[in-house]
Amino acid sequence: MRKALSLDIGGTKIYAAQIDTNGEIVSEIEKHPTPKTAQEIVVLLRDIISRFEDEIELVAISTAGGVNRENTKVICSTANLAFGYPKTDFESLSKKPVFVENDANCAAWAEYKIGSARGMDNNITLTLGTGVGGGIIVDGKLLKGKSGVAGEMHFKMSMDKKRRCSCEAYDCFEIYASGNGLRITGIDVTGNKDITTYDIIRGVDEGDEKMLRAYNIWQNYIISGLIGLADIFDPDCIVLSGSMGRFCDVEYMERVVNDEIVTLPTKILHATSGNYAGMIGAALLAFDKFKA
Numbered sequence: 001m002r003k004a005l006s007l008d009i010g011g012t013k014i015y016a017a018q019i020d021t022n023g024e025i026v027s028e029i030e031k032h033p034t035p036k037t038a039q040e041i042v043v044l045l046r047d048i049i050s051r052f053e054d055e056i057e058l059v060a061i062s063t064a065g066g067v068n069r070e071n072t073k074v075i076c077s078t079a080n081l082a083f084g085y086p087k088t089d090f091e092s093l094s095k096k097p098v099f100v101e102n103d104a105n106c107a108a109w110a111e112y113k114i115g116s117a118r119g120m121d122n123n124i125t126l127t128l129g130t131g132v133g134g135g136i137i138v139d140g141k142l143l144k145g146k147s148g149v150a151g152e153m154h155f156k157m158s159m160d161k162k163r164r165c166s167c168e169a170y171d172c173f174e175i176y177a178s179g180n181g182l183r184i185t186g187i188d189v190t191g192n193k194d195i196t197t198y199d200i201i202r203g204v205d206e207g208d209e210k211m212l213r214a215y216n217i218w219q220n221y222i223i224s225g226l227i228g229l230a231d232i233f234d235p236d237c238i239v240l241s242g243s244m245g246r247f248c249d250v251e252y253m254e255r256v257v258n259d260e261i262v263t264l265p266t267k268i269l270h271a272t273s274g275n276y277a278g279m280i281g282a283a284l285l286a287f288d289k290f291k292a
């Protein structure tokens, strides 16, 4: 069976593993802390790739940042990666074909091929973590847009300029729907500036009234975004993935969303393709692009 070496490059960790055309991980998974400089990142990538290059057919890379339509370059930077990283010449890292795609797009493709959105040709995956990422699949194809970076979840929520997002816009979806958004909501509700996302989640488990209030407000922010996405894209389902996705009450969200949308009902689901969705999605997209 064909095998890819797949790498997931995030702000804090880099993962690597070999993956087959079924999306199965067929080697040990390597984990490295993400180096601080772009140069050191390239040295690490070269080292990993050179060790496995002879065993695999292609290299697939899931990365933070927006990736061009040709799947060769990062064209929009991301605050959490080293200065100069977007200039990385990924194709020069291997003598085998190299494929690059945005990590949220890869996660969406993994959900579509082996996860919750399997068999549903119109679907959206939101990766809810420190920030928010998104991947949109329309009629069985990943939506890339004119420059390749479609699916970025930065859109305006309201006009009262209460919060400023990592993209520098005020009142953007991400600064409300992310883990960071939950933390800020927790500060708003309790007045405690030192509160963490973890404190709020633990408080919800313990039935703390203020924490529950913060959590409900946060969920309703996400719901506002889901209603817009459902009406615009008319998806079969929207999958909530990422470290914060698991804390969402998807049954409640699905009920409220479907009460408000003008399109036919959509499903709101938890992700099921796991922590390595980025690597799996990158490999499966790469196999499609470089047909045997």
Ligand SMILES: [Zn+2]
Residues within 6 Å of the ligand: 153, 154, 155, 165, 166, 167, 168, 169, 172, 173, 174, 175
């Ligand atoms: Zn934003």
